[in-house]
Amino acid sequence: MNIESYSFPSKILLFGEQTVLTGSQALSVPFNTFKGSWHYGSEVDPALANIIHLLPDDILDIDFFQKEVGKNLFFNSDIPQKGGLGSSGALTAALYKCFSHNIKSTIKEIQQDLAAIESVFHGKSSGTDALVSFANQPILTSKGVSKVVDVNVNECGDCISLIQSYTPRTAKTFIKLYLDKVEAGMLNHQLLSEKSNAALEAFISKEDDFMGLIKELSITQLKEFTDFIPTSFLDFWKKGINSDSYFCKLCGAGGGGYFLCFSKQPLEDTKHILGVNY
Numbered sequence: 001m002n003i004e005s006y007s008f009p010s011k012i013l014l015f016g017e018q019t020v021l022t023g024s025q026a027l028s029v030p031f032n033t034f035k036g037s038w039h040y041g042s043e044v045d046p047a048l049a050n051i052i053h054l055l056p057d058d059i060l061d062i063d064f065f066q067k068e069v070g071k072n073l074f075f076n077s078d079i080p081q082k083g084g085l086g087s088s089g090a091l092t093a094a095l096y097k098c099f100s101h102n103i104k105s106t107i108k109e110i111q112q113d114l115a116a117i118e119s120v121f122h123g124k125s126s127g128t129d130a131l132v133s134f135a136n137q138p139i140l141t142s143k144g145v146s147k148v149v150d151v152n153v154n155e156c157g158d159c160i161s162l163i164q165s166y167t168p169r170t171a172k173t174f175i176k177l178y179l180d181k182v183e184a185g186m187l188n189h190q191l192l193s194e195k196s197n198a199a200l201e202a203f204i205s206k207e208d209d210f211m212g213l214i215k216e217l218s219i220t221q222l223k224e225f226t227d228f229i230p231t232s233f234l235d236f237w238k239k240g241i242n243s244d245s246y247f248c249k250l251c252g253a254g255g256g257g258y259f260l261c262f263s264k265q266p267l268e269d270t271k272h273i274l275g276v277n278y
Contacts, residue, residue: 036077084252089129169256
C-alpha cells in the first residue's frame with residue numbers, strides 16, 4: 001500500500017451540529033477545498049508520536065504506525081485546525097484507511113471504528129466527520145444510522161458561505177458543554193433537533209420554504225446556543241435575522257472557528273467571508 005497516494009477532504013456539517021450526539025438527523029458533505037494526506041519528512045512529527053499510545057490497538061496496527069512515524073511520517077493538511085471543518089476527522093480517516101487491521105464491510109461498523117479513533121482527539125465522537133472524509137461522499141445520519149446520499153449542494157439554489165469568526169476553539173470543550181447542558185436540562189435540545197431536522201429535510205427535498213426554516217433554526221440556535229457563539233460574532237448573527245437577508249448557524253461543535261451562513265444572494269460584507277463555497 002502506498003499510503004502517500006490517498007487524500008482525505010475536510011467536511012462541512014450542514015445540519016445536526018451537536019444535536020446529532022443526542023439523536024437528531026445530520027447531513028455532512030465533503031469539502032475538497034481543504035484536504036490532507038500522508039507524507040514523509042526530515043524529522044519525527046511529535047504530534048503523531050504523542051498519540052501512538054492513545055490509539056485503539058484493536059482497530060489500528062500500532063506497531064506498523066509507530067514504525068512509519070519513526071520514518072518521519074507526517075499528515076500534511078491544509079484543513080484549518082480548531083475551525084469546525086473536520087481536521088481531526090480527516091486524520092482519523094487517514095489512520096483508518098492506512099493503518100487499520102481490517103476495514104469493516106458496513107458503514108455502521110466503519111463509523112464505529114472511526115468514532116473510537118476520533119474520540120482520542122476530542123472526547124465523545126459520532127464518527128460522522130471521519131466517515132465523510134473516508135467515503136468522500138455526503139452522509140446522512142438518521143436515528144443513529146448513517147448512509148451515503150445523493151445530494152448535490154451546487155443545485156440548492158441558495159448561497160452557502162463559510163464565515164470566519166477569528167476565534168479558535170477546541171471541539172472537545174464544546175461537545176462536553178453541550179452534553180453537560182443536556183444532562184442538566186439547561187437547553188432545549190429537542191427543539192433544536194426539530195428545527196434542524198425540518199431544515200435538513202427541506203434542503204434535501206428542495207422545498208420552497210427552506211429559507212424560512214433556516215431562519216427559524218438560526219433564531220433557535222441564537223437562543224439555545226448563545227454560549228457556543230463568540231461574543232464578537234453575535235451582532236453579525238443578529239443583523240442577518242433582523243434584516244431578513246442572511247441566516248447564520250453553527251458549523252461543527254461551535255464555540256469559534258467557522259460558522260455557516262445561508263442567503264439568497266452573496267453577502268456584501270465580504271470581509272467576513274472566506275468564500276461562497278457552493
